[in-house]
Amino acid sequence: MAQDRKHNVEDLHLVDLTKKFGEVAAVDDLTLTIPAGSFFALLGASGCGKTTTLRMVAGLEDPTSGRISIGEKDITSLRAFQRPVNTVFQSYALFPHLDIFENVAFGLRRRKVKNVEPAVNAMLELVELSAMARRKPTQLSGGQQQRVAVARALINEPDVLLLDEPLGALDLKLRRQMQIELKRIQTEVGTTFVHVTHDQEEAMTMADTIAVMNAGRIEQLGDPASIYELPRTVFVANFLGQSNLFAGTRVSTDANMIEVMANGTKFLVPTERNAASGDEIIIGVRPEKITVLDFPDREKVPTGHNTLEGRVVDVSYAGVSTQYLITLPWGQNITVFEQNVVVGDRCNVGDQVVVHWSPEHTFGLAGGETLLVSTAQALAAGV
Ligand SMILES: Nc1ncnc2c1ncn2[C@@H]1O[C@H](COP(=O)(O)OP(=O)(O)OP(=O)(O)O)[C@@H](O)[C@H]1O
Ligand SMILES: [Mg+2]
Structure with missing residues (x-):
């Protein structure tokens, strides 16, 4: 049958x-x-x-x-x-x-x-x-x-x-x-x-x-x-799982990579992973794609990675992973999920850290109004 x-x-x-x-x-x-x-x-x-x-x-x-x-x-x-x-x-x-x-x-x-x-x-x-x-x-x-x-x-x-x-x-x-x-x-x-x-x-x-x-x-x-x-809109980036988003402006484009400035920081996003046609680009990255390093270890960041400095404001241990909330210099918080495979110390609240991720895990979304509208919709929907 x-x-x-x-x-x-x-x-x-x-x-x-x-x-x-x-x-x-x-x-x-x-x-x-x-x-x-x-x-x-x-x-x-x-x-x-x-x-x-x-x-x-x-x-x-x-x-x-x-x-x-x-x-x-x-x-x-x-x-x-x-x-x-x-x-x-x-x-x-x-x-x-x-x-x-x-x-x-x-x-x-x-x-x-x-x-x-x-x-x-x-x-x-x-x-x-x-x-x-x-x-x-x-x-x-x-x-x-x-x-x-x-x-x-x-x-x-x-x-x-x-x-x-x-x-x-x-x-x-x-x-x-x-x-x-x-x-x-x-x-x-x-x-x-x-x-x-x-x-x-x-x-x-x-x-x-x-x-x-x-x-x-x-x-x-x-x-x-x-x-x-590879979410293509802010709504999808927030509705399906969590995302860290940074609103910025395109500074250069070549065949492979786009450079975006957001809050005084330079980010790289592969051209093929960018959904924005204009110069207002929202940079996005999923929390589990990010690595956290203690500030003294900052030279371990691989060349070409997107990199930010910040301070840990919350650590929650969730069994399979540890979830960090990290405040960036301009006051925005980012979320990082770290798999609990490392034996030994984790970062603590108050630690100065460096976070980094590969441009290959970065996505670009259309900027401008969308961020506000879609975020409001996502909040109204309780997500
Ligand atoms: N018979 C109706 N008369 C008037 N408005 C309606 C009617 N049925 C649905 N709507 C409206 O249409 C919109 C979509 O409703 P729908 O039931 O399709 O949503 P949904 O995605 O299934 O939501 P939920 O997840 O809550 O079930 C809502 O704004 C709802 O208020
Ligand atoms: Mg329904």
Whole structure:
């Protein structure tokens, strides 16, 4: 069954999709291709339009404009039940009076399928709940109920499974287990999963491709590692993991490297890692890419590295890593994560230090207004 499905599924296309509620565009001219058979995450802060996007794909909400198609087939005006799409919501919405077997069988019974047993049993096996077939939903844990909801949707063999914060109600440990479980199920069946979440770690661990959404639009799209390593906007740099950002001005450019002055300090960023077209450039670096040295060791900084001096104002030991907060001469703080592989002394609060990182780990973002607007948005979103 899984094999058949893999052959049949085609890409999901959203083209110029817009949804307005009054004057507000909840989804704003969204164009996106979701590759067939991929695990795709829509990641964004509360209110950015994730659920509205899913509801339009599911046929539960009419777009104000734009098109939705699967392969060549335009499904924009199809009714919800006519679409090869199923949805799993955060509230599992299982039928409380039916046992697990009948919950999973529901879609087949409604389509008057005669012998439901083999398909239902296969689904229960897929989600590892065969032993619980005769229990009622209330007799299952949250994670088990969520797996029933997934089985109940997948038994209809949709081309696309939409998951709207499906793990939101689970505690952290169960959430991590279910992330692995859902990923396994997706790999086994090969159905296209579109998974909505505002949890960046969840999106990174599960998805083949992430679309970072902000105010109804896609800010950046790509595989988790490339978005993390090379964010293209301030919003993405702050929303997906943490970043240290310095607003500066271009002083020179050659084929390989751009020189940027920020707060009287010169930074190098590879030309190909710079997303800014103008001369206002925000320099960025992830906290784990930075090395901290005691001030007397400053001659150990490799030639050509971006280098700053500062004073340690906070040290927090977090098991696998130590997190430093370091104040720079112009009052800005930077965050550094150091892996705890070194035996012996760490830096202490009050120490004068030198921090450095390779230009290869530096990224350049468009400067100017964006820094303020996007930072405010990120703060409003609680990230
Ligand atoms: N039926 C509606 N009527 C009016 N405005 C709506 C309606 N549904 C959603 N909105 C607005 O559209 C915007 C996007 O909402 P949506 O539910 O898509 O966000 P979301 O990204 O799913 O957020 P969350 O992470 O909180 O679930 C919000 O500003 C919301 O208030
Ligand atoms: Mg939502």
